[in-house]
Structures are given as structure tokens and as C-alpha cells.
Amino acid sequence: MTPDKELRIIRDFYDAAESDAIYRRLLQEQNWPDNCYSVAGREFTLPRLQTWHADPGIVYSYSNNLLKTRPWTPLLSDIRQKIEQFLNFSFNSVLVNLYRNGDDYVGWHADNEAELGPQPFIASLTLGATRQFAFRHKKTAESGSILLTSGMLLIMQPDFQHHWLHSIPVDQKLTQGRINLTFRRVIAPK
Numbered sequence: 001m002t003p004d005k006e007l008r009i010i011r012d013f014y015d016a017a018e019s020d021a022i023y024r025r026l027l028q029e030q031n032w033p034d035n036c037y038s039v040a041g042r043e044f045t046l047p048r049l050q051t052w053h054a055d056p057g058i059v060y061s062y063s064n065n066l067l068k069t070r071p072w073t074p075l076l077s078d079i080r081q082k083i084e085q086f087l088n089f090s091f092n093s094v095l096v097n098l099y100r101n102g103d104d105y106v107g108w109h110a111d112n113e114a115e116l117g118p119q120p121f122i123a124s125l126t127l128g129a130t131r132q133f134a135f136r137h138k139k140t141a142e143s144g145s146i147l148l149t150s151g152m153l154l155i156m157q158p159d160f161q162h163h164w165l166h167s168i169p170v171d172q173k174l175t176q177g178r179i180n181l182t183f184r185r186v187i188a189p190k
């Protein structure tokens with residue numbers, strides 16, 4: 001079994017020139033925060049830089065514990081609109097990850113926090129360096145990976161979060177940076 005039906009790839013959602021321009025703009029414009037956080041009095045360092053942007057009133061505990069919610073920038077809004085039109089689905093938030101080089105990574109997890117509801121649907125855009133996207137089945141431990149290249153849009157169907165964990169492993173030879181945008185729909189608190 002592979003997550004064939006649970007992952008969909010649109011290879012050149014942005015072409016090479018557009019992807020490069022967006023990557024450079026984000027790198028400059030994002031006003032990246034420090035990656036040292038304090039949670040419950042304990043300090044830790046996130047192995048990448050992150051910003052979190054959401055519509056007014058949207059609260060997401062994972063990111064919210066770590067990160068201040070920021071408004072949408074014009075560039076992030078444009079990207080959101082293009083993805084929404086393509087998918088005919090609306091997102092109210094985006095988590096932006098900067099992997100400064102191959103030492104930065106994200107560990108095994110599923111994006112299945114309660115705030116994403118029972119059917120978390122996520123669109124993930126890669127800009128910059130190619131990285132491996134690894135997945136591992138929660139029950140069978142079956143595993144695999146795909147390469148995410150600049151301009152590629154990865155659609156994660158809800159069942160992907162139900163059945164698999166994913167990660168971006170360290171790639172020690174890699175000196176270039178990568179930015180990933182995961183568009184999410186957080187269920188607004190009642």
C-alpha cells in the first residue's frame with residue numbers, strides 16, 4: 001500500500017521563474033522570527049523558521065502556542081487565491097516554513113490537530129531547494145518518500161493524515177534553502 005490516492009502532486013503549479021521570484025520575495029519579506037521558543041517555561045529551538053498567518057478570529061493551538069498570528073501579506077493572499085481557485089476549496093490559514101539549508105528539518109507528525117476538524121485537507125507548496133518528503137504508515141510502518149521540487153503543489157487528502165505520518169528529513173549535503181507553505185482550514189471556535 002502506498003498513499004497514492006491520499007496524495008496528489010501538481011508538478012509545475014508555478015513555473016521555475018515564478019517559483020524563484022516567489023521564493024526570493026518570501027525570503028526577504030517574511031520578517032522571519034527567531035527559532036527559540038519557550039513552552040511551559042522550557043526553552044527549545046525549532047529546527048527551521050516559521051511564520052503563521054490566518055484570517056481574523058482563527059486560533060490554532062499548535063502554532064498559537066509558539067507563534068504570533070500574522071495577517072496575510074499581499075503575496076501570501078495571491079498564492080492562496082490561485083490555489084483556492086485551482087482546488088475550489090477555501091483555506092483560512094497558512095503555516096510558512098523556512099528550511100535554511102539541509103540541516104533544517106521537520107520530524108515525524110500528522111497534521112491532525114483538533115482545530116483542523118475530522119477531515120483535514122491541506123495544500124502544500126514548495127519553493128526553492130528540492131527536499132525529500134518522507135511518509136510512514138501509522139500501523140504497518142510501511143514507508144516511502146517523494147521529492148518535492150520548486151513550484152510543486154502537494155495536496156494531502158484527509159485520509160493521508162489519518163493513516164500516515166510525514167517528515168522532511170535532514171539532508172546534510174544541501175546548502176540551499178527551501179520555503180514550504182501549508183494552507184489549512186482551521187475550524188473557527190464557536
Ligand SMILES: O=C(O)CCC(=O)C(=O)O
Pocket residue numbers: 095097106111124133148166168180182
Ligand atoms: O515542508 C514540508 O513540505 C512539510 C511541512 C509540514 O509538514 C508542516 O508544516 O506540517
Ligand SMILES: [Mn+2]
Pocket residue numbers: 109110111166
Ligand atoms: Mn505536516
